[in-house]
Amino acid sequence: MQALRRKDILSLEEISAEEITLILETARSMREIMLRKIKKVPTLRGRAILNLFYEPSTRTKASFELAQKYMSADSVSVAGSSSSLVKGETLKDTVRNVEVMGVECVIMRHPVSGAAHYLARNINASVINAGDGMHEHPTQGLLDLFTILDKKGRLEKLKVVIVGDVRHSRVARSNIWGLQKMGAEVVIAGPPTLMPPDLEAFGVKAYDRVEEAVENADVVMALRLQKERQDCGLFPSLREYAEIYGLTEQRVANAKDDLLIMHPGPINRGVEISSSLADSPRSVVLDQVTGGVAVRMALFYLLLGGIKEE
């Protein structure tokens, strides 16, 4: 496969294994640029990109913005709280206005599942979903695949364990789709109240006990525990969650020796993962962040670098 024949990146559910392979291979070439003294290539000179974040974000927003700068695109970032959203303008109107200013690609994070799809249907510009509600966060999924592939040399037949609030996690959903497409085995673990109700649809096995789930695992990925879930009564307390599900050296002892520890950030140290594990040599949390910029550069090249199909 040579080119992505699509306008948008909305979810990994609808992207093929061949497309994922192309994105990951392109990202590997992009990472070299980040190691240069002059971290910039002229590829997207004169192309305009809008970052629209209706939810707070540090890492993802910085990653998208740096990827844009490294590719020489021009970009503007708008945060939801400071935008005309609070003045009552609809999403479609906001973006159509920006589109007629010449924007060719919109990056959007939005609290509502499906918001990115809605936007993509209504504008000509490319849309990259930077997280929509509880649905998907495809660029996070891609950067996780990139990191695993980089460290393990393959994705096929690896056992990947996702631990935590899978039910509300768009990161988990993107990872499950992406990993399974690339031939990895995915299992999940966490409190039953935080497991997705439609497990069969995902084709993953769920465990109550992390110790059982991680047996012979190649990768374990902790999800961020959203504290607001505690107020809904889905788990009793952070302390109790950490006691039973928090990743520690002992809890992952049954995994393979070369286990990779991953976390999409931001980390609640001592809750989802112990500090010592998060900082251990097996942790690739910071490699994930580097990979995120490379993956986003690759997507910009693949979506905007060629001729635009009308």
Next chain:
Amino acid sequence: MTLKHKVTVMNEKAIGQALRRITHEIIERNKDVKDVVLVGIRKRGVPLATRLQSYLNEIEGSPVPLGILDITLYRDDLSQREDQPVVHTTDIPFDLNNKHVVVVDDVLYTGRTIRAAMDALIDHGRPATIQLAVLIDRGHRELPIRADYVGKNVPTSRSEQVEVKVHEIDQVDRVDIMET
């Protein structure tokens, strides 16, 4: 549009002789090869640069660093091409500052690839000089660019194609002119 073979302009022996002559010219022009580095342009500039490196090593006895350059991200025709080129990795694991960089490619045609290569190199540092070695110069320049070392000048028409084959990639060393 299928192309058919018109004429073979270089065989294995001629390619070998041309690369050896270029090796001597590189040494002569740069006095010695202390500050010379080679950079092959993907795809077929890379095996040619690798051969120049081993010839230089045979004569001078000191290894000359070899880098690999992918110019895709510096192309000026990305927004005009139907087929989006795949980006491959650039690998220049040494400092270019104050070096004499010999860029190696198979065919010099419009000069646009070399323009892109020079922009890419300058993003990696400030070389003392950038020199260009090509196996074939087929004319039809669109930019003010010329080669410092040429294996063979081959007059062509624009409708023809020059196909350089190297055994590292194509299992044979040969240069053919193809026509419609």
